[in-house]
Amino acid sequence: MSDKGRSMEPPAAGRSKKQSQSDAKGNRRRPVMGRTLAQAEEVEVKEKINLVRLRYEGAPKDGQDDPHKVLISKVHKAAQLQLTDDRLSVTGYKGFRTARGSHGTHEGALYCEVRVTRMGVSGHCRLGWCTRKAELQAPVGYDTFGFSYRDVDGSKVSNGLREAYGQSFREGDVVGMYIFLPKGGRTLEPQQNEYTKYKGKWMRIEDPEPNPEPLPGSVIAFTVNGQYQGVAFRDFNEGTYYPAVSIYTMPEQTEGATVTLNFGPKFSYAPPQPEGCLPAIPVCDLAAPLSSTLAVEVLQDAGTLGSESQGAGLQAPGPSDDLMMEQSAVLQDADNKDTTGALTVGEPDGVSESTLPDCNIVYEAAVEGEAGVVSP
Helix, strand or coil, rough: CCHHHHCCCCCCCCCCCCCCECCCCCCCCCCCCCHHHHHHHHHHHHHHHHHHHHHEECCCCCCCCCCCCEEHHHECCCCEEEEECCCCCCEECCEEEEEECCCCCCCCEEEEEEEEEECCCCCEEEEEECCCCCCCCCCCCCCEEEEEEEECCCCCEEEEEECCCCCCCCCCCCCEEEEECCCCCCCCCCCCCEEECCCCCEEEECCCCCCCCECCCEEEEEEEECEEEEEEEEEEECCEEEEEEEEECCCCCCEEEEEECCCCCCCCCCCCCCCCCCCCHHHHHHHHCCHHHHHHHHHHHHHHHHHHHHHHCCHHHHHHHHHHHHHHHHHHHCCCCCCCCCCCCCCCCCCCCCCHHHHHHHHHHHHHHHHCCCCC
């Protein structure tokens, strides 16, 4: 039969010309509820995954921060920023970028310090606190999820708005950062990411998140070389807040700008305590406690590293047997206690500042000695 004798009907509404054509075997696609099989399969996938909850993010990210050590996060930082081996200093080039600490809290009082190590000719920085929703390819305070203190004129910044606040600071200065979050606020942390592959791309399944509410009594304050600058922000939104630093240089500056974070427990200056707020604990106290077995292994490794370092002419003494037995006993006692729950101000029962932090100090000293890094 010639083409002239055929009925030249247009494809049915909602069906493309390609979908209306025959399959590889010459059979016409069988409609299902007014759709082709291909369309029906796609609808089934949509109903199963719910595409409204998907967001393209490339492949799932590898690597997580160690819950037992408070450092600059290797995950939650702009990719352009460079971390030192000890992950306490960060360097940035060409434009504002942000890095966050690995640990944060939704309630309690925290304090840490930031030393402005090097700025160069055109370098600048903004220091403060933010949640995980804050933009990393912009300075802290660019959006409503961050609050910062600006070096240039001492202004404070949030939601992109600058206001007069305190004195300016520069290279060599130490800026203290204090935050107080009263009880009652929600964490608002994103849940564990779930990924699925759709049409050849990795998609993150998103769950709807509640809108943050203002947290009455919340406070952020700063110091410069121990001088209290007053309260910068009050009654901001609830959420889990992390120490954050942002670094900037002009494109023509070849050397980067660098800042160094001190999460404690020893600080250059005493933490402030704004009126009506709790005394701060060092951010390093947010680290998850080591189990007794892991602690002994860490201390043994530290002793080995210390011996090797001394043999190489580096000063990194290993722990004594008495210290190892003492730390093991302390951590075994801590294992028998409930370590879950909200952050509390003060020392856990049975664990004093003169015992438990020494374990971390010995281990870090040995590792730094091996690498030839001198502690600040």
